[in-house]
Amino acid sequence: MTTADHAWQALAEWQPRKLTELVAADPEARLQVLVRNVADIRFDFAKTHLDGDAIAILSGLAEVQDFDGRRKTLFSGGIANPTEGRAAEHSAERGDGAPESVHAAQALHQRMRMLVDAIEAGAFGEIRHLLHIGIGGSALGPDLLIDALGRQGSRYDVAVVSNVDGAALDEAFRKFSPEHTLVAVASKTFTTTETLLNAASALQWLEEGGVDDPLGRVIALTAMPERAIEWGVDETRILPFNETVGGRYSLWSSIGFPAALALGWDAFADLLEGAAEMDRHFRLADGADNVCLLAAFADQIYANRLDCQTRAVFAYDERLRLLPDYLQQLEMESNGKSVTFDGKPLAQQTAPITWGGVGTDAQHAVFQLLHQGTHLTPVEFVVAREPDHLLDDAHHETLVSNCIAQGAALMTGRASDDGARNYPGNRPSTTILLDQVTPHSLGALIAFYEHRVFANAVLLGINPFDQFGVELGKEMAKGLAEGTVEFDPATRALMQAALGD
Numbered sequence: 398m399t400t401a402d403h404a405w406q407a408l409a410e411w412q413p414r415k416l417t418e419l420v421a422a423d424p425e426a427r428l429q430v431l432v433r434n435v436a437d438i439r440f441d442f443a444k445t446h447l448d449g450d451a452i453a454i455l456s457g458l459a460e461v462q463d464f465d466g467r468r469k470t471l472f473s474g475g476i477a478n479p480t481e482g483r484a485a486e487h488s489a490e491r492g493d494g495a496p497e498s499v500h501a502a503q504a505l506h507q508r509m510r511m512l513v514d515a516i517e518a519g520a521f522g523e524i525r526h527l528l529h530i531g532i533g534g535s536a537l538g539p540d541l542l543i544d545a546l547g548r549q550g551s552r553y554d555v556a557v558v559s560n561v562d563g564a565a566l567d568e569a570f571r572k573f574s575p576e577h578t579l580v581a582v583a584s585k586t587f588t589t590t591e592t593l594l595n596a597a598s599a600l601q602w603l604e605e606g607g608v609d610d611p612l613g614r615v616i617a618l619t620a621m622p623e624r625a626i627e628w629g630v631d632e633t634r635i636l637p638f639n640e641t642v643g644g645r646y647s648l649w650s651s652i653g654f655p656a657a658l659a660l661g662w663d664a665f666a667d668l669l670e671g672a673a674e675m676d677r678h679f680r681l682a683d684g685a686d687n688v689c690l691l692a693a694f695a696d697q698i699y700a701n702r703l704d705c706q707t708r709a710v711f712a713y714d715e716r717l718r719l720l721p722d723y724l725q726q727l728e729m730e731s732n733g734k735s736v737t738f739d740g741k742p743l744a745q746q747t748a749p750i751t752w753g754g755v756g757t758d759a760q761h762a763v764f765q766l767l768h769q770g771t772h773l774t775p776v777e778f779v780v781a782r783e784p785d786h787l788l789d790d791a792h793h794e795t796l797v798s799n800c801i802a803q804g805a806a807l808m809t810g811r812a813s814d815d816g817a818r819n820y821p822g823n824r825p826s827t828t829i830l831l832d833q834v835t836p837h838s839l840g841a842l843i844a845f846y847e848h849r850v851f852a853n854a855v856l857l858g859i860n861p862f863d864q865f866g867v868e869l870g871k872e873m874a875k876g877l878a879e880g881t882v883e884f885d886p887a888t889r890a891l892m893q894a895a896l897g898d
Contacts, residue, residue, distance in 0.1 A: 401858065404458035405745065408702050411454060413446040415823050416808045420444070433688040436674040436841035439830040440688045444808045445695045445775070446703070446825055452685050455694040458856055464690070467855045472680055474498050474641075478862035479738060485862045486641040487847065490649035491673040491840075493680065501639060502650070509636050509651050512616070513658050516579065521614065525554060526573040529655045530595045531583030532559040535618070537726055538648025539583075541719040541843075542656040542668070546836055548716060548785060551659040561591035566598055575606025581616045583652050585644050587624035590875065618651045643862055645726050646847060664836045671840025679848040689845055693852035695827065699775045700746045709767065710753035713780040713800040716834045720779060721753030724846060731850045731861035738858055745857055753777075757799050768807065768820055776826040778804060779842075783833045804828055 420427060420443060430452075431442040471477045474495030477485040489498035490506075516524055529539055536559035543555050556569035580603070582596045596615070603611035613634075617625035620640040626632060638650035648656070649669060657665040679689050699705040710721045732748035754763065756778070767774055780800045784793040803826070810822020831838045854861035876882025877892065884892070 399457055399461055401458060401461050404454060404461060405701070407454045408451070408458070408698070411451055411698075411702060413451070413698070413703065414448060416444060416446065416825065417822070419446070419448060420808070430685065431691075433686075433691065435678045435688050435845075436671060437832045437838055438841055438845070439828075440692070440845075441828040441830065442691060442695055444804055444826045444828070446698055447691075447695050451698055452691075452694060455697060455856065456684050458697075459684075459690065459852075462855050462858055464852070464855045468680065468851075471851065472676075478641075478643075478860060480860055480863045480865075484641040485643060485646070486639055487643065487646035487649055488672075488676045488844075489639070490642060491669045491676055491844070493673055493676040498639065498641070505636070505638060505651060509654055509657060510662050512634070512636065513654075513662055516658060521579060523577055524579050525577040527553050527555045527579050527581060527655055527658060528569055528573060528599060529555060529557045529581045529583065530559075530592055530599060531557070531581075531618075531652070532561075532589060532591050533726060533730075534644035534647050535559075535583035535585065535589075535592070535652055537645075537719075537723045538652060538843075539655040541723045542648065542653065542839070543659050544719050545716045545834060545839055546656070546660050546664060552661060553659050555655050555659045557655070558595055559591070561594055563598070566595055570602050575603045575608050578603070579614055579616060581618055581655055582625075582630075583618040583654075585620045585638075585640070585647065587617065587619045587621045587628060590871070593628070616654065618654055643864075645730055645864075648843070660836070667836035668840040671835075671837035671842075672844035673840075674837075675841040675844035675848065679844075687852075689848035690852045692827070692845075692849045693856055695775070695825075696749070696849070696853055697856055699773075699825070700749050703773060704746075705749060705773050705775055706746075707750040707752060707772070708775050708777065709763075710751065710777045710779065711756050711759050711800075712753070713756035713778055713796055714785075714834060715755065716781075716785055717779055718755045721751065723843075724753075725751045727846055728850055730864050730867065732854055732857070732859060733866060734857075734859045734861075736859070738860055743857065743859065747857055747859060748853070749775075756780075756803070757796065760799065760803065764803065767824065768810075773824065776804070776807060776824070778826060778828045779831070780828065781831040781834050785834065800828070 427443055431447060433440045471485060472488060472494055474484045474486055476482060486494050486498045488494050490502045492499055536557050540557040543551060556572060558565050558569055580599045584592045600611040603614055608614060612629045615630050617630040617635045619625050620638050622635045622637045625635050636651035636654055642650050653665060679687060685691050710724055712718055712720045728751045729748050734747050735743050737743055767776060778800050780797055807824040807826050808822060810820035813819040850861055873882060
């Protein structure tokens with residue numbers, strides 16, 4: 398009987414072939430197996446080391462790790478997050494999940510739409526600006542959506558502030574007029590220290606700016622509405638979401654309010670539908686036909702066979718410049734674990750360190766290491782067929798040509814007797830090609846990454862939906878500020894040097 402240990406041993410014994418050999422052996426068959434089109438997005442894994450043997454081994458691992466059962470639990474609203482004893486129901490926000498959860502999400506979306514309509518109708522006066530205050534998943538998702546989709550004319554000026562550094566908030570204050578500003582405070586628990594401190598400063602700014610009722614300008618986005626009420630927000634201006642929606646998976650819920658307001662409700666609905674299309678694919682496609690699972694197969698051979706500690710993501714599209722930042726939290730907070738579901742030490746490597754940037758800028762900064770450095774780093778290129786500008790076609794043609802050429806150069810390399818000019822090649826890349834950057838395609842792309850994270854977690858036997866590692870530092874920071882925790886001499890000396898306390 399095959400076990401997970403047997404599958405991991407088989408992967409350890411599997412011998413990867415050179416990329417150029419794999420591509421040359423049977424190009425047509427390779428493209429048929431390793432290129433998938435879902436939701437108007439082309440996912441191209443042809444320049445990875447995946448082959449028939451690796452796919453067979455990892456398909457066996459998926460089977461023994463009960464991929465089908467774990468996926469069914471996820472979509473049915475079962476306990477997908479056992480350490481916290483709850484479901485993970487972000488897909489229900491897109492219409493795919495337990496019927497009662499889908500119904501509840503739709504009702505909360507309707508509540509959000511009514512508030513958007515009221516703002517547009519002038520219920521809060523002449524509103525021109527939205528100051529969105531959150532951190533982590535409460536900020537990264539809205540920031541990505543508005544930056545990517547609002548470039549051709551957002552209906553409101555939106556500033557997303559996450560950093561507790563007062564300089565970040567002060568920058569937003571300088572851009573906005575208090576009398577024309579709404580403040581959205583996004584916190585799942587409504588206890589996040591940085592968020593509430595920034596929110597208190599925003600209230601003070603509104604008051605000093607002549608707003609008679611600063612709290613009347615606050616919209617609360619939270620899974621704990623009772624805490625928002627205690628903080629002073631009227632119930633009519635609270636947009637709740639289900640506590641089974643994790644923070645880094647929450648942009649589909651009321652956390653997406655800034656995008657719904659700035660981009661318009663139709664755009665937000667298209668975003669949900671794009672994600673729902675990827676949900677349907679992930680839920681129904683089997684084995685290597687499932688693009689999210691196929692991506693996880695590639696991730697596992699690099700992390701656990703070829704010892705790659707990082708994965709680089711480069712957006713060859715200025716609109717997607719925040720995608721690497723978004724993926725850092727999604728991937729590393731989800732799968733940055735060291736124990737299995739049952740609390741046993743993990744024998745495999747989990748999430749690689751996700752990093753990246755924007756092409757072509759990155760080519761002149763970090764690609765030297767990717768082409769000739771000693772680290773093997775899987776690279777992911779994200780690019781669109783159609784640009785978002787009316788400038789000369791040469792701009793987009795040059796951009797896309799650079800993207801495609803980088804993948805080819807990483808794979809083929811170039812031999813030289815001069816070591817300084819030798820390119821070893823055999824360096825893998827994946828290319829994700831969107832038809833266009835639209836709400837629908839961006840929704841599908843983000844959902845792809847969510848399900849890829851989940852597929853990797855299943856293969857590893859870990860829980861991607863808790864994040865206890867985030868808590869310790871927060872607790873110690875609070876203890877340090879309040880003087881309730883006794884710290885080591887080195888930390889006390891540093892505190893004295895920094896703050897004189």
